[in-house]
Amino acid sequence: QATTTNIRSLTALFAALMLYASARAHATGRASTLVLFAAAFGLGIGHHISLVFIGIALGAYVLVVVWQSDRPGIRRAALGAAIALVMTQLVWLYLPIRDAAGARFAPGNLTTPEGLLSHIFARGFAGDMLAFAAPALLADRLALLPTLLTFQFSAPMLILMAIAAAALIWQRPALGIVWLTAWAMHLFITLTYRAPQTVEYAMPCWVILCVVLGAGLGSIAARQAHGGRWRLWRILPLASSEALL
Numbered sequence: 001q002a003t004t005t006n007i008r009s010l011t012a013l014f015a016a017l018m019l020y021a022s023a024r025a026h027a028t029g030r031a032s033t034l035v036l037f038a039a040a041f042g043l044g045i046g047h048h049i050s051l052v053f054i055g056i057a058l059g060a061y062v063l064v065v066v067w068q069s070d071r072p073g074i075r076r077a078a079l080g081a082a083i084a085l086v087m088t089q090l091v092w093l094y095l096p097i098r099d100a101a102g103a104r105f106a107p108g109n110l111t112t113p114e115g116l117l118s119h120i121f122a123r124g125f126a127g128d129m130l131a132f133a134a135p136a137l138l139a140d141r142l143a144l145l146p147t148l149l150t151f152q153f154s155a156p157m158l159i160l161m162a163i164a165a166a167a168l169i170w171q172r173p174a175l176g177i178v179w180l181t182a183w184a185m186h187l188f189i190t191l192t193y194r195a196p197q198t199v200e201y202a203m204p205c206w207v208i209l210c211v212v213l214g215a216g217l218g219s220i221a222a223r224q225a226h227g228g229r230w231r232l233w234r235i236l237p238l239a240s241s242e243a244l245l
Contacts, residue, residue, distance in 0.1 A: 001203070007048055008203050014044030014051060015204035018058050019179065019211050025062040026175045029069025031077030037062045038081035042088025049122050053189055054204055057182040061174070092120060131194035141191045148199055152206050161209050164216025171219045176212070183208040 001008040017040035025033040037059060044051035066074055099110035109115030118124065132141045149158055168176035183205050190202045 001200070008200055011044075011048045011051065012203045012207050014040055014047055015054055015207045016211070018044060018051075018055060019208065022058045022062055022175070022178065023215070025065045026172070029065055031066050031070040031073035033062055034066055034074070034077040035080040035084050038084040039088060042085045046088055046091050049120075050186070050189060050201065051204065053185045054182045057178055057185055061178040092116070095119065128194040129189070130192045133192040138192065144191065144198065148202060151199055153209070157213075160217070161213045164213045164220075166216070167220045168212055168216035171223065176216075179208055179212055
């Protein structure tokens with residue numbers, strides 16, 4: 001994806017940044033992670049609006065963790081997060097400027113508030129969103145999931161991901177559950193969207209699975225190292241990373 005001109009690579013990057021912010025919140029509990037998340041979320045939805053679903057799940061988690069761990073610093077952090085979110089949305093101003101200048105492929109209606117908002121909220125694709133969400137159609141769409149997963153990852157990697165997900169939920173349940181919830185939300189939106197590029201639209205899901213793989217196997221290795229047994233587990237994160245590459 002990174003060798004072609006498309007939006008997928010940055011979609012994956014901003015999804016990874018939101019995951020990183022949620023991991024930082026889990027590890028430190030500091031209110032400053034709100035600002036980091038707001039910047040990642042703002043850049044993400046400014047780049048591709050579909051990231052709003054992952055953002056809702058991860059953002060709620062970051063907010064709850066910070067509220068519980070660093071309540072004195074949450075007021076200042078909330079202000080900083082609001083500023084970061086607004087600043088990242090200033091990129092939209094580029095569109096009416098280029099539209100007014102007659103840029104190539106410009107739609108011609110971005111100089112009006114209605115036209116710009118229609119573009120920002122992707123109203124032209126409204127009929128495609130949740131097009132296959134009806135119960136009669138959803139079963140057929142869910143049947144595609146094994147094909148999508150094996151198209152993206154090898155069978156041994158998927159087995160490792162399942163083990164890692166179980167380990168992550170066992171040892172860090174809140175973080176594991178919220179990551180898998182974000183995965184499920186984006187996957188549902190992708191599967192029920194009327195478009196042929198399902199595997200590409202699901203790239204944030206693949207990013208989440210890779211992060212779950214590393215974090216889950218890392219949890220296993222850390223636990224075994226702490227217990228002083230099964231030293232072989234210590235090399236699993238490195239071995240799985242090599243296999244993934």
